[in-house]
Amino acid sequence: EVQLVESGGGLVQPGGSLRLSCAASGFTVSSNYMSWVRQAPGKGLEWVSVIYSGGSTYYADSVKGRFTISRHNSKNTLYLQMNSLRAEDTAVYYCAIDSNGIFQHWGQGTLVTVSS
Amino acid sequence: EIVMTQSPATLSVSPGERATLSCRASQSVSSNLAWYQQKPGQAPRLLIYGASTRATGIPARFSGSGSGTEFTLTISSLQSEDFAVYYCQQYNNWPLWTFGQGTKVEIK
Numbered sequence: 001e002v003q004l005v006e007s008g009g010g011l012v013q014p015g016g017s018l019r020l021s022c023a024a025s026g027f028t029v030s031s032n033y034m035s036w037v038r039q040a041p042g043k044g045l046e047w048v049s050v051i052y053s054g055g056s057t058y059y060a061d062s063v064k065g066r067f068t069i070s071r072h073n074s075k076n077t078l079y080l081q082m083n084s085l086r087a088e089d090t091a092v093y094y095c096a097i098d099s100n101g102i103f104q105h106w107g108q109g110t111l112v113t114v115s116s
Numbered sequence: 117e118i119v120m121t122q123s124p125a126t127l128s129v130s131p132g133e134r135a136t137l138s139c140r141a142s143q144s145v146s147s148n149l150a151w152y153q154q155k156p157g158q159a160p161r162l163l164i165y166g167a168s169t170r171a172t173g174i175p176a177r178f179s180g181s182g183s184g185t186e187f188t189l190t191i192s193s194l195q196s197e198d199f200a201v202y203y204c205q206q207y208n209n210w211p212l213w214t215f216g217q218g219t220k221v222e223i224k
Contacts, residue, residue, distance in 0.1 A: 101207020
């Protein structure tokens, strides 16, 4: 059974950093495209970043230069390093298996709150 | 960036009635369109991809149609578990996937 479990969210001050993790089971992270999608409180969904099986990475303009997606193959885990955080980054962050843009499997999400 | 616009923002429907949700793309996305259902406190759930193909385990009362810039999600006879927020998403403009702002289906 495919399972995705995010962790690492919490309260951080503006300008701070946080690293999110997404532990996967039932499939191999490095063999799949993996994305992060976020949802601000009471708002819609926003795609954030993707890492392809070959290692290429892409980002939404809103996070480019501040966020870094990566993976640890032996731990079968996906990461999102978030630097220079802003209030507008406050959201629930989901990891998902990205099947050429179709998100069949999602984690339960982890909440990031950026506030002083 | 392709902008996805959903209408209406809120749809009030009685159980057993039909619900029709619309999604418009700012430019053609061919049939590269998915629909998701999200309930409070839960992750989104894939309903439809390829504009009209139901995902695994999705009941037949959910159907999708359209291509290009105009798409529709129809729920033929609303069940209590169908009251939720529905999002459309384009995956034609690689890799910048974008979602609509959502339609909330509420009990009338």
